[in-house]
Amino acid sequence: MKKLVLGIGGFFHDFNAALVNPDTAEVVAAEEERFSRIKHHPIMGATESSTQCINYCLERMQASPDDVCHVVFSDLHVHPVCASLKRLFPSAKFHQVHHHHCHAAAAYYCSDAEHAAVLTLDGWGDNCSGMLLEGRGSDLRTLVEIPQQDSVAMEYLRATHWLGLGTFGAEGKTQGLAPYGEPVYLDEYLNEIEFIENGAYRFSKRLRSMEGYLSGDHYMGYKHLYNDILNDLLPRRFPDEPLLDEHHNLAASVQKLLETVALHCASALKKSTQAETLVISGGAGLNSSMNAVLEQYGLFEHIYAHPSASDRGNALGAALYYVNNSLDMAFRLKQPIIYSGQCFDDKQISTALQQNDAIHFELIDDPASTAAELIADNAIIAWFQGKSELGARALGNRSILAHPGHAENKDKINARVKHREHFRPFAPSVLFDKADQWFDSNGRCYPFMTSTLPVKPECRERIPAVTHIDGTARLQTVTEENNSLYYRLINQFHQRTGIPVVLNTSFNDAGEPIVESPQDAIASFMRCDIDFLILGSYLVRKSRIS
Numbered sequence: 001m002k003k004l005v006l007g008i009g010g011f012f013h014d015f016n017a018a019l020v021n022p023d024t025a026e027v028v029a030a031e032e033e034r035f036s037r038i039k040h041h042p043i044m045g046a047t048e049s050s051t052q053c054i055n056y057c058l059e060r061m062q063a064s065p066d067d068v069c070h071v072v073f074s075d076l077h078v079h080p081v082c083a084s085l086k087r088l089f090p091s092a093k094f095h096q097v098h099h100h101h102c103h104a105a106a107a108y109y110c111s112d113a114e115h116a117a118v119l120t121l122d123g124w125g126d127n128c129s130g131m132l133l134e135g136r137g138s139d140l141r142t143l144v145e146i147p148q149q150d151s152v153a154m155e156y157l158r159a160t161h162w163l164g165l166g167t168f169g170a171e172g173k174t175q176g177l178a179p180y181g182e183p184v185y186l187d188e189y190l191n192e193i194e195f196i197e198n199g200a201y202r203f204s205k206r207l208r209s210m211e212g213y214l215s216g217d218h219y220m221g222y223k224h225l226y227n228d229i230l231n232d233l234l235p236r237r238f239p240d241e242p243l244l245d246e247h248h249n250l251a252a253s254v255q256k257l258l259e260t261v262a263l264h265c266a267s268a269l270k271k272s273t274q275a276e277t278l279v280i281s282g283g284a285g286l287n288s289s290m291n292a293v294l295e296q297y298g299l300f301e302h303i304y305a306h307p308s309a310s311d312r313g314n315a316l317g318a319a320l321y322y323v324n325n326s327l328d329m330a331f332r333l334k335q336p337i338i339y340s341g342q343c344f345d346d347k348q349i350s351t352a353l354q355q356n357d358a359i360h361f362e363l364i365d366d367p368a369s370t371a372a373e374l375i376a377d378n379a380i381i382a383w384f385q386g387k388s389e390l391g392a393r394a395l396g397n398r399s400i401l402a403h404p405g406h407a408e409n410k411d412k413i414n415a416r417v418k419h420r421e422h423f424r425p426f427a428p429s430v431l432f433d434k435a436d437q438w439f440d441s442n443g444r445c446y447p448f449m450t451s452t453l454p455v456k457p458e459c460r461e462r463i464p465a466v467t468h469i470d471g472t473a474r475l476q477t478v479t480e481e482n483n484s485l486y487y488r489l490i491n492q493f494h495q496r497t498g499i500p501v502v503l504n505t506s507f508n509d510a511g512e513p514i515v516e517s518p519q520d521a522i523a524s525f526m527r528c529d530i531d532f533l534i535l536g537s538y539l540v541r542k543s544r545i546s
Contacts, residue, residue: 001022003021003022003023003069004021004061004067004070005019005022005068005071005322005327006070006319007020007072007074007102007313007314007316007317007322008073008318009043009316009318010042010043011073011074013042013313014031015041016030016053017029017030017032017057017310017315018318019058020061020319020320022323022331026061026498027316027337028056028057028340029308029313030056030341031513032253033051034342035331037513038153038341039408043079049157055088056342057065059450060492065126068089069092069093071093071318072094072096072318073094074097075125075126076096076099076126078097084093091443097318097321098126099126100120100123100130101131101317102314103120103125103281103285103313104131104133104135104279104315104322105318106314106320107120107142107305107430108135108140108316109138109324109332110332110333111304111330112332112334112543113275113302114531115276116135116278116304117266117270117279118131118132118133118135118278118281118460119131119269119278119281119410121261121262121263121265121280121285122151123153123154123168124151125148125149125311127147128147129152130145130153130282131143132144132198132199132265132268133287133314134272134275135279138331139325140321140324141280143198145267146201147201150200150201150202150203150311151202152284153267156174156255156258156284156369157225158226160173162250162397163243164237165239168482171287171388173421173424175251175287175288175289176421178251179246180250181250181251182249182289183252183255185233185249186253186254186256188232189253189257190260191372192206192207192229195264198220198272199264199265199268201261201264207227207229209229212442215411231387233250249309255521258287258290259289259293259294262290262294263293263294264294266299267299267358270299271363276303278294278300278302278303278304278305279304279306280312281317283311284309285310285450288305288451288452291452292452294454297452305448305451307335307449307450308336308391309450311357313369318385324422325353328335332453336448338389338390338447338448338480339387339395340389341388342387342516343386345536346537349535349536350515350538352522353518356526357543358543359541360540361538361539361540363367367385367537368488369489370429370534371489371534372489372490373492374531374532375502376403376496380412380529381400381523381532382399382507382524382528382530382535383397383489383507384397384507384515384518384521385486388514388516391411393427393448393506394505395429395476395483395486396485397486398507398509398521399504399507400413400417400418400504401489401502403465403503404463404464404465404466404501404502405462405463405499407465407466409426410465413426416510416529417528418528419509419528423469426504427449427466427473427503429476430465430477431487431491431494432477432479434500437456438452438456438472438500439454439455439475440453440501441453441477445479447479452468452474453473455471455473461500462499466501476504478490490502507521509524512524521535525542
């Protein structure tokens, strides 16, 4: 009988599970939305029949519920859904770990750092919106807690809603809009914040204004997403209204606010820990511009932003925290879990393809070469290979790919493929050994799209579709070791065009999760204006209607 530890995360959104075998160092993780196809699927809606992410983890590890000795919830509150989950594991012991300890653990224990300063920032969880911690060996020590009412991430969400860009999950739109403006409202914000030497900070009453939100609809609601600052700065914009300079400026200001708060926390952590590595987690850790500022500031030799920094990674964090701190077993991972999802062979793919009469498909010898040739000819392709990625970003296995050298591809993919706002940028995937020639990467590896870097000025006109208005890009460096097939595709494209970069965005339409299965891929391909789908070893076209 195995002795497994199951972590469960995402009580308000992004239900996820992670299974750890401390004896063999096996780890598997999954997100419920990939199975249910419900974006940000909340665990609050879970029953015994909607726990597919848990079932998948058990199947991948060839385990049964009886093999699970410990179930660890990534939240200290008692939720009604816990009773349903406990029925699934009648012989297990149940535990709870602080929300922000889960964020910290998911990042630190996957960072390969033996000593690190750890910063978590998110909306809120277990009455906190952030923590400053120190990691040393297998120990994580809390230094400072940031109360939930002082949440800079919540202010970022409020501003996103005020800009008419959406609510929870739309914060990336504000980040994308920020370079179009100037942070003219930053002083208004800073006048309402008291910065404390230990890294904490306090919001004024005018900036808080969130009690009703926390007691009501939580992250998924919107009716309490306001405060006096926003009311005084500018009227709320509604989604069908034009974006004006004042909206660009608010986005720039709240982005600068986040960066200022993060720098304050990081500076205090450097002083108190003297660590060479800063580990970043929590939902704000997905803000690649913030991470870039922290790196450029030069306080730390290494910056590690966890690719599953949001609640999507809290199941893994709960399990890792419990193993290291309660079972007293030193359990570390050399790198984060990325390619952890389902994998489908060509037989399964062929079966899915044969169920759709509106497509034409053919077996191809070399998917990477075919894809490179099509992209070089300026086709937009969907690319589905191997295991799906864990987290919110596609890293070359569930991607939409295009030529970065044609500026019109940015507008075309935003409008006709992804059906989203015109100002939102796309990421470049670049061969690691060529990255320094195109980006100010200083020889560093950026495999997870967690940092935004300048595109070299002489290269910006060569890759305009992935160069943002401020001359930066959120790049992914690709090595043959990390993803050999995707590396070969980009290398083949480089040989044809002289450009070692492809435009990469997640394979999904607006408002839906990244595709997981061949059926998901075919359905999304049919809905979107994509030229070709390469599904395993099959090249797929839409059948022409005569």
